[in-house]
Amino acid sequence: MDLASAKVIGAGLAAIGVGMAAIGVGNVFGSFLEGALRNPGAADGQQGRLFIGFAAAELLGLIAFVVAILILFVVK
């Protein structure tokens, strides 16, 4: 296999991580809603924590995206 095709395959594999982060972000918001519907009174106070969890889950997906971009455009 030459380097060009290996690069494209590697970038595609790295993009799986973005989908995994999508599961994580969905889990964060889903769990929040699950809790919020049980106790709507406490939901507003937890919005900051919701976004902290969202930011942490999303960051890992974004890092996977950066890896894909690095493989595609930077690796010679």
Added chain:
Amino acid sequence: MAAEGSGIDPMHQFLVEPMFGQKLVLHGYDISFTNSALFMFVTAGLLWLFMLGGLQRKLVPGRWQAAVEGMTGFIMDMMQTNVGPKGKAFVPYVFSLFMFLLFANLIGLFPLGIVPGWHPFTVTSHISLTAIMAFFSFGIVLAVGFWKHGLHFFSLFVPSGTPWYILIIVTPIEFVSFFVRPFSLGLRLFVAMTAGHILLDVFASFVVQGINSHTPLGCVVSVLSMLMIVGVSALELLVAAIQAYVFALLTSLYLNDAINLH
């Protein structure tokens, strides 16, 4: 490059280029006025106008003043819940940070491309800007922490009430997680904006190429891509606001660590 021959070049929109023709070089440094600098000025100018219209100090606020007060109130609430009463001193910094990033993100989505030869430039899609902002936040956290607590600030790496044999593992982890903060803070905003704009550009070129192919299938692809752009644009508006909010929120949390040390 990935898309040779097909004419899709989604990275071109991030090119920093001098505004007035040739480059201005001083002592080997390129100091020319770039499109990045122009859009930073536009962002700062619009933000200044927005605040100017809202600082009327009327007893019964008009619409504009209500909008500005809503924004300041939002950030003050955030600092109050995350830092407490001592956080009030940092509201101006976090507010400026939040508003600048919000305006920069939204201006980057402004459909300026309908004017031929123009295109909007998202200043936050460059890590050179977001990293500097993240290092500002981190620097303020360090300065405040050492100012208020002196060398006792290092107890940030030692969670209270942890047995010593756990501390051997926990302290290095806390140390690394503390010093990764500025990088993760800058990287998150930069990548989120870059990814969204690449996505928009790719689908936009699908529309053009679908029409240019002069086949029925091409037209179907074109229409579907156009619908996708509408959806992705709405998502990007949401992401622009959320990323600015997350940046301000994490800054306030890091400040909380420095101000209310355990």
